[in-house]
Amino acid sequence: MVGGGGLAALGIDRLFGGGGAPGGAATGAVPGSAGAALEEFGSDTVPFHGPHQAGVAVPTQSHASFLALDLREDVGADDLRRLMRVLTDDAARLTQGLPPLADLEPELARTPARLTVTFAFGPRLLRRAGAEAPAWLRPLPAFGIDRLRPEFSDGDLVLMIAADDEIAVAHAVRMLVKGARSLTTVRWVQRGFNRSYGAEHPRGTGRNLFGQLDGTVNPTPGTADFDGVVWIEDGPAAGGTSMVIRRIHMDLEGWDLLGRAARENSVGRTLDTGAPFTGSGEFDEPDLRATDSLGFPVIPAESHMRRARSDNPDERIFRRPYNYDEAPTGDEVSNSGQIFLSFQADVDRQFVPIQRRLDELDILNEWTTPIGSSVLLVPPGCTEGGYVGETLLG
Numbered sequence: 001m002v003g004g005g006g007l008a009a010l011g012i013d014r015l016f017g018g019g020g021a022p023g024g025a026a027t028g029a030v031p032g033s034a035g036a037a038l039e040e041f042g043s044d045t046v047p048f049h050g051p052h053q054a055g056v057a058v059p060t061q062s063h064a065s066f067l068a069l070d071l072r073e074d075v076g077a078d079d080l081r082r083l084m085r086v087l088t089d090d091a092a093r094l095t096q097g098l099p100p101l102a103d104l105e106p107e108l109a110r111t112p113a114r115l116t117v118t119f120a121f122g123p124r125l126l127r128r129a130g131a132e133a134p135a136w137l138r139p140l141p142a143f144g145i146d147r148l149r150p151e152f153s154d155g156d157l158v159l160m161i162a163a164d165d166e167i168a169v170a171h172a173v174r175m176l177v178k179g180a181r182s183l184t185t186v187r188w189v190q191r192g193f194n195r196s197y198g199a200e201h202p203r204g205t206g207r208n209l210f211g212q213l214d215g216t217v218n219p220t221p222g223t224a225d226f227d228g229v230v231w232i233e234d235g236p237a238a239g240g241t242s243m244v245i246r247r248i249h250m251d252l253e254g255w256d257l258l259g260r261a262a263r264e265n266s267v268g269r270t271l272d273t274g275a276p277f278t279g280s281g282e283f284d285e286p287d288l289r290a291t292d293s294l295g296f297p298v299i300p301a302e303s304h305m306r307r308a309r310s311d312n313p314d315e316r317i318f319r320r321p322y323n324y325d326e327a328p329t330g331d332e333v334s335n336s337g338q339i340f341l342s343f344q345a346d347v348d349r350q351f352v353p354i355q356r357r358l359d360e361l362d363i364l365n366e367w368t369t370p371i372g373s374s375v376l377l378v379p380p381g382c383t384e385g386g387y388v389g390e391t392l393l394g
């Protein structure tokens with residue numbers, strides 16, 4: 001859990017543009033930036049232990065690798081408990097800037113840069129453990145817009161490894177894969193990014209590769225509203241949540257052909273400030289009933305925002321998107337998109353109705369195609385000496 005001390009540890013003050021250099025942080029002028037201060041953030045840490053895994057609610061880091069592992073054939077319940085003990089211990093050390101026991105490059109562990117490691121279980125892992133699984137822990141229903149590829153989908157054990165420094169991420173991935181390799185094989189790795197630390201002050205809502213502010217309407221971590229949307233309340237997974245990962249290809253060449261008005265109409269918000277068409281600021285409440293002089297809705301009926309929105313308070317999720325930008329293949333000019341990531345207490349009740357509506361109608365579907373999909377259970381956090389997953393596997 002992030003208390004007062006934790007906030008300082010997260011560098012919240014700097015993330016949200018508060019004044020004052022934190023104690024001990026080195027400062028210096030960024031070349032060519034008229035005296036802007038560059039603060040060292042490599043030693044910033046996020047507490048690992050607590051009722052929830054820390055990577056869900058922490059302010060989004062700049063880099064993330066998503067690592068899906070499949071269990072080897074003969075892995076059973078005892079092996080899984082042993083595996084999660086080892087990985088939890090490694091993750092707890094790495095996130096605090098301490099090398100795990102078998103680290104051959106301990107220097108790389110010393111700059112965690114707000115590293116978090118979030119573990120998530122697929123349905124097969126829980127079956128192998130003979131553990132109880134929530135009913136929603138299964139692949140999403142098939143949607144008409146999907147063009148899913150197995151190399152970006154599913155996974156028995158998925159790790160979200162995120163930090164403000166890519167070396168911290170790469171090193172943690174390497175150490176955790178090493179720790180797991182006798183019992184698992186790597187199914188897929190997806191790498192995502194947001195703005196680099198320090199690129200924007202204050203660090204506001206991130207932009208996707210269409211240039212849109214993406215993540216405006218979201219519950220705020222640390223509020224009762226967030227807790228209600230995200231955390232599972234009862235049963236062995238209480239304090240945990242669900243994670244939906246959708247790899248969504250974005251057709252940047254098609255998007256290039258649109259004028260600015262058409263781009264903005266696709267969501268119902270302006271590109272510069274992210275304000276809804278019926279307001280002037282990013283966080284203004286959109287007026288979905290407003291019509292223009294001809295009687296047409298100001299926020300278009302087929303726009304992504306209107307279609308994603310629901311009057312049903314159950315249908316809300318916490319989104320934390322990352323961008324991807326890989327080397328083009330074949331005739332492609334770009335190979336880019338979004339690693340869409342959402343957390344919610346119940347996938348069937350909260351996520352599926354939204355995705356169903358977007359599948360039926362969403363103008364953004366013209367330029368976006370889901371190519372990967374995973375549904376996972378994020379177990380609660382653990383205390384020192386415990387391990388992630390103990391309430392499910394124990």
Ligand code: HEM
Pocket residue numbers: 208210212213214215216217218246248249250267269304305308309310317337338340351354355358364368
């Ligand atoms: C590449 C794919 C996607 C892009 C580019 C995208 C982009 C956006 C943008 C620009 C907004 C408006 C600003 C904001 O509130 O963040 C938005 C809102 C939203 N999106 Fe997406 N989105 C994508 C996929 C999805 C998916 C797959 C879902 C869920 C199934 C989703 C659910 C939502 C929700 C719930 C909102 C807030 C709606 C509201 O105003 O209440 N989006 N998205």
